Amino acid sequence: MVPDEPDRLATDRDSDTTPPLIMDGQVPLSLNTVFSLLGPVRLRKGSVELSAGQPRQCAVATSLLLRGGTPASMSALVDDVWGDDPPSSALGSIRTYVYRLRRTLHSVDAGHIRLSEGGYSLHVDPDALDVNRFEGILARARAAQVAGDPARGSAYYAEGLALWRGAALAGVPGPYADVQRTRLEELRLASIEGRLTCDLERGLYADTAADLTALVAEHPLRERFSELLMIALYGSGRQAEALGVYHTISHALRENLGVSPSTELRKAHELILREELTLPRPRVALSPSAPLDQLPAELPHFVGRDAEFERVRQLVDSDDRTSSALTVVVGGMAGGGKTAFAIRLAHRLADRFPDGQLFADLHGFGPGQAREPADVLADFLRALGVAADQIPAGAPGRAVMFRGILAERRIAVVLDNVGSSEQARDLLPGKGGSMAIVTSRHELPGLLVTHQATPITLGPLSTQESKRFLAGLFGARAAAEPSAIADIAGLCEGLPLALSVVGARASYRPTTPVAYLAADIRSRRRPLDAFACEDDHSLDVRAALSWSVRTLSPDCARFLYALSGRPGDDLTAENVAAMLRWPVSTVEAALSRLVRVHLLRESEPGHYAMSGLVRAYAAELFQPEAAPSQADGLSHPVLERHGTAS
Structure with a gap:
């Protein structure tokens, strides 16, 4: 470390080996030279790291570099390094620091210090200074963002932030360094805000929420970070957590600064509270692709369902194609032809949806793992021409992108074998001219509530x-x-x-x-x-029925068995309750559950019928010795033979 007291022999007038100060003109800077101020001050030429000197010498270098070639007088440099209380040796120290900087720069042809009447000036290639490169990249990032290209904007912001190696001007003393450090830190935080804003515009809600959670903890009073975190959480389907972020920063602002949240923050809170926040629709560059037709082939010997076809056709033709997309939920007993109907329906309506058809089996029932909505969305987005590196990481972001693309197209989406409303919800088109056909062996009232879906129930063929x-x-x-x-x-x-x-x-x-x-x-x-x-x-018909029964609780499965032994096709809550010696209200709930999974039919209000095939399967559920009697109803142990899940 060089001491603050200057070496009296190290002046601009002595030493035959010291390169002269450039009095006029400018010598070009050699390539591969980098001056780094976004972190500890560093000078590097190629792979060679050079010493920038002791802290106050770094302060002089900083002052000269950030002035961009504008001369700095001796008094200005003294003020930059020491402020209002310089030592008596300050002028001599400045000369020493300049001498040593000049010697270091000359040794690798990295720049030139010029002396004029105005003082010292340091001339380097602007691109050799990381601060200049950072500010140039930041300008390009903002331009891309304004132009509506969040993907490019995010990439530019990330490129600029990658130049940082820690706190700017780390360890550099003096008032000038303090001011510049504050300025550069604000630019860094603004770049982070810009990158995260671009990522939200791309629909990357889950990933952005993770980054913002850490940033809000580090900067609890920076309102923009909290606002972005609220949007990211809301976009991820985490409304309660988004509202919690607002209450946290509101309390922090009042306790620490005695102020209320900004207008922007309050507006975001109100919109999230009312579930009216409009999430950004990502702009996606779609690559050319083959005609979009994922539908399986129709069955050649399909019969019936004419009334159901006509009902859906009328819905499609009467829809104004400007509000919410049409959703049809096709239900019915296992083996009832729901998939064949949905495929044939989509083929029949192909001319109404000229931009193509998407198809996915969600494996909601049957062997194997049910498909995650995020995976299905990734498949759909790839089919629509979205490049792999543009597909957001999680289901919420992918759903926003998917709805944004379909809003400008007319596509039929067939979601087959859906296990629940939740499994299908993110896969449905939003507004616009597209349509979804959902099949399930369970009723899906959730989709009727959230999307005003139209239910179509397929009964047995005549x-x-x-x-x-x-x-x-x-x-x-x-x-x-x-x-x-x-x-x-x-x-x-x-x-x-x-x-x-x-x-x-x-x-x-x-x-x-x-x-x-x-x-x-x-x-x-x-x-x-x-x-x-x-x-x-x-x-197998048996296997198809088994996957419906597996969704029942053990007691409801035994209730089904008990019904299978009751003669006659007309079941009512009263006569079943009398048979099983159960409260009527309990029997009504069980009957309702079996209707919702299409193991019973409600032939007319309060009257139920069981298919002979369902009756035959239910009769197989218990070993004879485990079969419940009419006297003790459903009190026997859990069914083990069919592996019912509660």
């Missing part, structure tokens, strides 16, 4: 529709044995999956009489064995 369905599968044999076809239609109870499994078996036995197949179905000790698909168990 006898005539079932016979037409079988005729398409059996071919000429159907016409030759109409009574046997009618017999099979009755045994399948209008369930499309059961009809399809029987038709598949018949196709592999083209010489087997239809009557023989009907007799085989009727003779089974366990009726559902006739509707098993040996090479794909997910297509």
